[in-house]
Structure formats: C-alpha cells, structure tokens
Amino acid sequence: MSLQDLTEMIIELEIDDVAGAVQQQIDAGVNPQDILKALTSGMDEVGRRYETDEYFLAELVLAGDTMKAAFEVLKPHLKSGEASDKAPIVAATVKGDNHDIGKNILVSMLVSAGFEVVDLGMDCPTEKIVEAVRETGAKVVALSALLTMTMKEISNVDKALQEAGLRDGVKIIVGGAPLSLELAKELGADDYSPDAIDGVKRIKALLE
Numbered sequence: 001m002s003l004q005d006l007t008e009m010i011i012e013l014e015i016d017d018v019a020g021a022v023q024q025q026i027d028a029g030v031n032p033q034d035i036l037k038a039l040t041s042g043m044d045e046v047g048r049r050y051e052t053d054e055y056f057l058a059e060l061v062l063a064g065d066t067m068k069a070a071f072e073v074l075k076p077h078l079k080s081g082e083a084s085d086k087a088p089i090v091a092a093t094v095k096g097d098n099h100d101i102g103k104n105i106l107v108s109m110l111v112s113a114g115f116e117v118v119d120l121g122m123d124c125p126t127e128k129i130v131e132a133v134r135e136t137g138a139k140v141v142a143l144s145a146l147l148t149m150t151m152k153e154i155s156n157v158d159k160a161l162q163e164a165g166l167r168d169g170v171k172i173i174v175g176g177a178p179l180s181l182e183l184a185k186e187l188g189a190d191d192y193s194p195d196a197i198d199g200v201k202r203i204k205a206l207l208e
C-alpha cells in the first residue's frame with residue numbers, strides 16, 4: 001500500500017475500503033499532509049473524468065462521500081501549531097455553491113491550529129456572512145467557491161461588507177478550483193490559496 005494506491009482508491013470510488021487504507025498509512029508513520037495531498041489529487045482526477053464524460057454526477061457524489069470517509073480518519077492527525085490570534089474566523093461556501101469538502105478541510109485545519117471558527121456551511125447567503133462578521137468581530141472571512149458561476153459571489157460579499165461599514169476591519173481570503181490570486185483580487189478579496197495547509201499559513205499572516 002502506497003500513497004499512489006490511496007489516490008487510486010479515490011478515483012475508483014472505493015468508499016468501503018478507503019478509511020482503513022488511510023488508517024494504515026497513518027499507522028505506518030506517513031505524514032498526514034502527504035496523505036491529504038494524495039487524496040486531493042484523486043479528487044482532481046475525478047473532476048477531470050467528469051469533464052471528459054468518463055464519470056457522471058453519480059460518480060461525483062460518490063467521490064465526495066469517499067473523500068469525506070477518508071478525511072474523517074485523517075482529521076485528528078492534521079495539526080499545524082498554535083494560533084496567534086483568538087478572534088474567530090468566519091468560513092463559508094458562497095451562495096449557490098454546494099461544494100463543502102474543501103471548506104470543511106480548511107475549517108478542520110484552522111481548528112487544529114487553535115482558531116475559533118464560525119462555520120456557516122455551504123450555499124451561504126451573503127447577508128448571513130455580514131451578520132456573522134458584525135456579531136463576532138471576525139478579522140478574517142474565508143470563502144470557498146468551486147464553480148465559475150458562483151465566483152462572482154465573492155465580489156458580492158466584498159461589496160456587502162463595504163456597505164455595512166465592516167470591510168476595513170476584515171480580510172477576505174478565498175479558495176476553490178476555478179480561482180487564482182489574480183482572479184481573487186479582481187473579485188475584491190485580499191488573498192487566495194490553492195490549498196488548506198498553505199491557507200492556514202496565509203490566514204495567520206493576514207492577522208499579523
């Protein structure tokens with residue numbers, strides 16, 4: 001059993017066996033962050049197969065569930081140090097978007113780094129995000145957008161925070177497959193990260 005086998009298990013949607021395989025890697029002393037990378041690269045291949053009509057919606061759903069089963073086992077092992085700030089972080093997947101696996105991974109990584117996180121879930125209305133920032137005094141909003149169609153919601157959150165007079169006190173960091181740092185900035189965000197591990201580092205930097 002190798003990390004490549006784990007990637008294959010995600011691609012082949014082996015939902016019944018994936019948790020045991022992750023546990024086996026952990027027991028063998030493999031770095032949990034390398035395990036996460038192997039799982040995520042399996043999801044990338046699933047996305048590619050969906051794009052080329054080798055996989056359909058049923059496979060996307062099953063791939064999501066397989067990833068979740070794997071991540072449940074991995075989650076307690078992903079530790080990335082002590083948080084420097086105790087202000088909560090507001091996290092959400094934007095309105096119209098039902099992809100929450102990446103956002104959930106980021107939230108788990110933030111919690112294990114010592115942050116308090118207000119997780120607003122997926123398909124989250126902009127008003128709910130503004131309300132949470134107002135109520136908690138959060139200094140960072142972490143948004144996930146996986147669809148080209150829902151990317152524009154980032155700019156709506158930016159505008160709504162400005163209108164509420166809250167934008168100056170809060171940084172917006174975003175992530176998700178269709179984004180890049182350039183796009184993120186165009187949409188009004190302060191920062192972008194392609195993965196959750198680097199995302200936690202960037203959030204720490206934004207708070208400094």
Ligand code: B12
Binds near residue numbers: 040050
């Ligand atoms: C699983 C999946 C689904 C599942 C989601 C299950 C769930 N609960 O999340 C289901 C089946 C619901 C789904 C539905 C759809 N999907 Co889909 N899906 C995927 C798939 C295969 C994997 C996504 C995933 O979970 N990846 C694994 C996680 C770990 O990665 P991640 O989300 O990218 O997150 C990482 C980083 O991006 C980053 N990150 C993420 N968020 C954030 C936030 C911050 C602040 C930071 C710092 C970092 C960060 O950290 C994470 C960990 O490192 C992708 C393909 C892909 N490669 O992304 C398509 C994909 C996103 N889906 C796609 C499509 C088209 C759809 C549907 C429209 C299909 C349909 N015809 O109905 C619907 C839309 C539903 C909706 N309204 O949202 C397209 C989007 C194309 C586009 N550019 O718009 C993709 C890219 C597939 C493709 N290649 O065509 N999907």
